[in-house]
Amino acid sequence: MSSINAVTASRYAADYPSLKARLPGQGLAWLEHLRTEAFNTFSQHGFPSPREEEWRYTNVSAIEKKLFTPSLTITANAVSQDDLSAYQLQDTWSVVLVDGHFSAADSLLAGLPATVIVMSMAEALVTQADLVERHLGQAVHHDEHSFIAFNSAWFTDGVFIHIPAKQLLAKPIQILHLVTQADVLATTRNVVIVDELAEATLIETFAATGESLAYLSAAVTEVFIAQNAQLTGYKLQSESDKAYHFCGTYVKQARDARFTQHNFEFGGLLARNDTHTDLNQAAECTLNGLYSGINRQHIDNHTRINHLQPHAISRELYKGILDDRARGVFQGRVIVAEQAQKTDSQMNNRNLLLSNDAEVDTKPQLEIYADDVKCAHGMTVGQLDEKSVFYLQSRGVDNDTARNMLTFAFANEMVDKITVRSLHDQVLEHVLSRFPQEGVNKEWL
Template sequence: MKLIQTVKQDALACFEKIGLPSKRDEDWKYTDASRLAGLLEMSDANKKVDSNGLGMLDLDAYRIVFINGVWDEKQSNLPKGVAIQSLTAINDSKLFQISADAPLLNGFNALNAAKARDGAAICLADNSVLDKPLYILHVSNQNQIIRHGMMLGKHAQANIIEHFISVGEDKALSNASTAIILKAGAHLEHSRIQQEGKAQSHVARVEVKQLRDSSYTFHGVELGASLSRTDLVVSLSEQGASCDLNGLFVLGGRQHVDHHTRIDHIAPHCTSRELYRTILDDRSHAVFNGKVMVHKGAIKTDSKMSNGNVLLSKHAEIDTKPELEIYNDDVKCAHGATVGQLDDQQLFYLRSRGISEAAAQELLTFAFADEVLAAMSNQVVRSYVEKEAFAKLPHGDDLEGLLGE
């Protein structure tokens, strides 16, 4: 096995070779990576961060807290009998290995492998089930690089929530990576809730390898940051694997959020579902690119993708591109995207029942978004996200009263 140092040097060499993505790169046509070029330096000293009162306080969960990308032992609370460690404590070069020809791999990802300071290495043994969610809170006020690895053994089950909050006023970049392996029959529900501050930018890569009959559910929630880009790469490598990818963006101001997803149907009898919805106000800009690749031999593939977008302002912009490449017969694939304002008939119906125009618009907008969250199994997480998403809508407070309970 190669030494960790060697693998990291290889990653750095890869970064130096490919550099940051440019707008000429088809996958970065709408997202200007050059805006982040000045945010790559990592400072040696960690600034202090007061993380008191941040995050999902009433969630009954195991916790890991990262402050500026470094594991904070004092604030963490781990389940017994499960191998969860700081990345720094593990001598395994595989965790830092990258392959330059992996789908959507870019300079940020190479830099992440080369320079990651810390992360969580989570390993669930065969048949082990986490009895509570694992909540990973990241709080930062400077540039940070985080690298997580998750391996679920055969028939292991977990619900893992990654939450990103930043408190700094200075421009900074979070560069986060999560690599996941799901062995036969394993099930992972994985949320990423990006709620960083206005000055922050966020670049992430989530790479999932699924073995036989494993299932993966992803919830990507984008509420914060000025620029946020996530590449989500899922490989359905063995028969019977299934993934369910959900994305919700609620954006305002000049926020820019871009998700590129790539699902590879490599083995027969695999299922993929993808539902992405965006609500865009002001001058915000969202990019969604969902590519499904059905490889030769992946018969009985069942794939459905849908992307819906609501523009609340005429200055908001969405660039959406569902893509399907099929090298095989005997598959069932559907994909589509819609862009629009709210439905006039629905609005009139609500108003005719006595709901004011403004409240009806809010209610429909919220309902549109909330359908994506319906797949979240933990109600505390779902309510938290609903509430934070509400707060971003123009009359969110009224609406909360309207829905009550």
């Protein structure tokens, strides 16, 4: 085992030795090894720097200055019923993570089919250790970037989900990440396994119970979708306006597997989302995203779609609305391997800037090594389309209302894709509360 370096690139490293002995999965040699390796990687590099190509537009050095500290246990009754009902979706099986720890008291798991596993990562490391070992760290390696290394070394808990073959779930599963205290570091690791021909819906929600809490949530979810199975994923990121948020979803899709993600990024002072997926033969993925920034928010979206085998299909549409001095980033990479013939890929990123001080950096990257493929991409940054404004005016709608309607519509196109009713209404409320809504009539929607 390698020793812990004396000189490190991060202040976080100093506290790690005392923390490590209290993290879950004690006594598992493979995990001990993984955590140590990950820690060494992290302590050498610190948090990602803008010098790295995939972090060029996002400077996370403030996290180093703040020094957030992990909460080692869960505080009883930290979450009130009001806090919970603001984000917990009643028509789901809901697993609640409070300050980075599973809270059984707040979770709703009654009626879950006996063959389906939904449990805390801490428990899974005891009762499902073999299954966890075969998956944790397999969809993303800690060398990917140092947030992954950080998460691998630091995670205090998370959720483990296993859907057995052919199982169709009657309700979605929600992972609700709540932070209740200032200066907390909530680091969670989730593993989701969907076996052959099974179909499931997963909703991840990130929020805080107090206004303007400063904290760091750093979550990594690894997803394994077996042959011809399907996962529909939603993410609602509604962190507090002072929060730092990192969330990475790393997916392995087997042959004919289908994965859809609808990602709504609304909160945080600085937020970064990674969604990466590896597509085996004839697998399909759809990545949809909506990011909306106000004030001085910085929201970075990073997607990577690896077409590894022939006949896979990928569709991607990310839309951003940026107001005030907010800054958005979209980096979308599509990589088509040499043997991935007949790949069909479309990537689109559309941005609406509502203020002169708002900014967006959009960077599509297509790396195509096969010769018989269909790959398209389109990027736009701009204001409202004047033709659309005139069209609405010509139907009697005044100029201001037309502009409000079109701003709302720009976002609502993504909201409309949500098929879980309760989540749809929740996200719609977020969108409506964010932008001028005069003239947008909720009852008519």
